[in-house]
Amino acid sequence: MRVRKLILILSLLFLMFASKSHSIEVSSLKAEKRLEFTELFPKRICNKIYNQSSFGAEQKLFEDVTLRKYFNLKRINLNEENSNLTLFFDERSFFYKEPKLNIIIFNNLSDDFSSEMAAINKKIIEAKSQKIVVCEYDLKKSISEGKFFDFQIFFENSTKVVSNVPPTILIYYDGTVEYIYSDEEVTYNISEFNYKKYPFDSQNVKFKISSKIYEKLYFRASDNFKILNNEMRKASFSNISSPGWTIKQYISYPYMENLLDAYSDYAKHSITTEFLIERNSVSFIYKFITPIVMIITLTYLTIFIPFEFYRITSCMTLVLSLVAFNLVAATSKIPDMPYLNVFDWFIFTAYVNAISVLLATFAESIYIGHFMGFGQGEILKAPRSKKLNLIKYRKISWLFLFLILATSSLAGYFYVYN
Numbered sequence: 001m002r003v004r005k006l007i008l009i010l011s012l013l014f015l016m017f018a019s020k021s022h023s024i025e026v027s028s029l030k031a032e033k034r035l036e037f038t039e040l041f042p043k044r045i046c047n048k049i050y051n052q053s054s055f056g057a058e059q060k061l062f063e064d065v066t067l068r069k070y071f072n073l074k075r076i077n078l079n080e081e082n083s084n085l086t087l088f089f090d091e092r093s094f095f096y097k098e099p100k101l102n103i104i105i106f107n108n109l110s111d112d113f114s115s116e117m118a119a120i121n122k123k124i125i126e127a128k129s130q131k132i133v134v135c136e137y138d139l140k141k142s143i144s145e146g147k148f149f150d151f152q153i154f155f156e157n158s159t160k161v162v163s164n165v166p167p168t169i170l171i172y173y174d175g176t177v178e179y180i181y182s183d184e185e186v187t188y189n190i191s192e193f194n195y196k197k198y199p200f201d202s203q204n205v206k207f208k209i210s211s212k213i214y215e216k217l218y219f220r221a222s223d224n225f226k227i228l229n230n231e232m233r234k235a236s237f238s239n240i241s242s243p244g245w246t247i248k249q250y251i252s253y254p255y256m257e258n259l260l261d262a263y264s265d266y267a268k269h270s271i272t273t274e275f276l277i278e279r280n281s282v283s284f285i286y287k288f289i290t291p292i293v294m295i296i297t298l299t300y301l302t303i304f305i306p307f308e309f310y311r312i313t314s315c316m317t318l319v320l321s322l323v324a325f326n327l328v329a330a331t332s333k334i335p336d337m338p339y340l341n342v343f344d345w346f347i348f349t350a351y352v353n354a355i356s357v358l359l360a361t362f363a364e365s366i367y368i369g370h371f372m373g374f375g376q377g378e379i380l381k382a383p384r385s386k387k388l389n390l391i392k393y394r395k396i397s398w399l400f401l402f403l404i405l406a407t408s409s410l411a412g413y414f415y416v417y418n
Contacts (some may be wrong), residue, residue, distance in 0.1 A: 046135035056146040056354045061216040068222040069092045069271045076242045083191040095178035102175030124347045132173045139167035143353040152212035160187040196416045198341040199284035210270035219254045219269045292346045295322050299354045312361050318326045343414030359366045
């Protein structure tokens, strides 16, 4: 019996120090695929390890701990009507190595001589790795019972966090403790977004995953997280872009923020993520911008039609078309803000142009009818010598109306882009 126990202890020691490779449990790290694990140890051994664990009994850390962070953002969703941004995480985790857990695992295995241990040892040898999941526990229960330390991780400035799958704690053969959160929805308020360039706007988004433990705690991005970010970059972030938006830049990095001043001993550590999203404006150009530009152009060109060819009728038809189009555009999901945006200036310029042309047309009709004394049919037969002032008025109105159109356009440009 002693020989058998000695052989088991020696084999365990060999496995603990012989391997340095990564876990075979890690998935291919595609952004849509969650990391999946299976429990290696029998339930009775996991229960023993759980009962002997007391890493959360204290409320503070006595030794330096470096948390390795990982999260898999699978998609984003913007509700501009309610000013909400929702981030959907396939999986989020952080882990660290606990030396005392390694001793607990070793002691429980050295006392077990079941046939199951032979299969376990075989799997470990085949994996050539110590970083293999051996037990899984309920995260909330484990923390509430003081079995594992509560790092008090939270999403800064979020308005709501929903976990659709109960979070778990995984322990690895090498003494690593990992906190796993799956299928999460995190909501932020985005009322600070600037829509002045709508529908050609881009928005900067920043979110932080922080801890309320300010002493002896440090954050780092895990190797798996770096690999995932590289894969997302190669895919141009198309796997997490939202309908209506495209992600152009995406970076994550550890960040330390001093709580009081630059010389304070207390600092808040976080993994900060920033991404730049750009609105897909092609559909807006075809649905809204192009028709407005056409109406503006046609309305302005009506001033070149002689009054006797029913110019006022054509002008009124275009003005009514603009009003109808504006009513249709108002029912779309265009954010209502206390300032004007690019699209508003297009509409405003169209109205300024239409009203200016309409007023110029009315002025011409008044001049022809009251000052020249001609009717609409008679002005066509009048000799050119009697229409010199009318022709001069028309040429001045062409230039004047163009200046009004250009001034409105430039005013909108400088208002939005400066």
